[in-house]
Amino acid sequence: MPIYQYGTTEIEWVFKLDSKLAHHYITVERGKKVLLRGPDVPEEEQQALIRYRARWIKQRLAEVNQPLKEDIVTGSRAPYRGRTFYCEVIPAPDLSRVEISFTQSRFKILSPEGTYVSRNLFKAALERFYKHKAQEKIGARLRYLQKETGLEATTFRIKRFDARWANCTENNVLEFHPRCMEFSNKAMDYVIIHELCHTVEKSHNKNFWKLIAKHCPEWRELHDEVEHSGMDL
Known part of the structure; x- marks a missing residue:
């Protein structure tokens, strides 16, 4: 998939052809690639459209990917052997599922989701642990x-x-x-x-x-x- 580098932010997008649209539209959703929809254009023009809206896209990515209240983030705590322990969430985009280890009185959580782990995925990973x-x-x-x-x-x-x-x-x-x-x-x-x-x-x-x-x-x-x-x- 094409990527546009905007400062320290990598904007990865997918293009969806929609010949019914007269203009191009960009959609940013939680946990998904940036979606560019509209009439067929070559990748160079797609990148130009992404570059033109790059600042807005970066802001939207930060907003939609904010951890939800029920998400597990660094500083959250999880139960083990009668106590609760500090959680450290480490981004691991190459993994297909969440992995948990316990060392030095803290949980280390490798998350394919980034700096957070959604509650359901964490629950399943903790039970595997x-x-x-x-x-x-x-x-x-x-x-x-x-x-x-x-x-x-x-x-x-x-x-x-x-x-x-x-x-x-x-x-x-x-x-x-x-x-x-x-x-x-x-x-x-x-x-x-x-x-x-x-x-x-x-x-x-x-x-x-x-x-x-x-x-x-x-x-x-x-x-x-x-x-x-x-x-x-």
């Missing part, structure tokens, strides 16, 4: 807590649920929502212990809660913390 971390973190804590409690699961897996944080199957496979990585260490341990207890008692009966109390004396406070996060156990 959680899923990757959950395999490592939950696996390690599960192995430790199995030794501590004497309770054993068949295995575990990371699975997205619509309305619950975790599950224990009939075959004692423990399943955890990737967003469990939002919880503090204590709350995470409680979720794991809760599901381990289901390997013995499948329902929430008196024996189940006695078993919970045996292995997690502060379970009531932690149970409230987990359920107040919007989903059930």
Whole structure:
């Protein structure tokens, strides 16, 4: 696609032939290339039209690409392990999707959108990040807590649920929502212990809660913390 360099701004445009129009019109929309519409003209004339309106185009690009309130920008914060951490958004136009890493107590976010990340794309990328971390973190804590409690699961897996944080199957496979990585260490341990207890008692009966109390004396406070996060156990 042709590009016109206006100072430090690269104006990339696409031309759309519209023989019904007597004149040429320029449209600038959020997240899209500049659109030049009108009668057929060679690229040299297209560039002349872009150059003539370059100042206006630059201003419009800055206006329409301003981050929305719900967008993630540098300075936003995101939850992880019971806290919220600083986000640094780094433009990465060559990427096809948002990539997130966590180092030195901050999220580094590579964004194909530029200096911001739209909320839906960030949510999906953060869940991918959680899923990757959950395999490592939950696996390690599960192995430790199995030794501590004497309770054993068949295995575990990371699975997205619509309305619950975790599950224990009939075959004692423990399943955890990737967003469990939002919880503090204590709350995470409680979720794991809760599901381990289901390997013995499948329902929430008196024996189940006695078993919970045996292995997690502060379970009531932690149970409230987990359920107040919007989903059930």
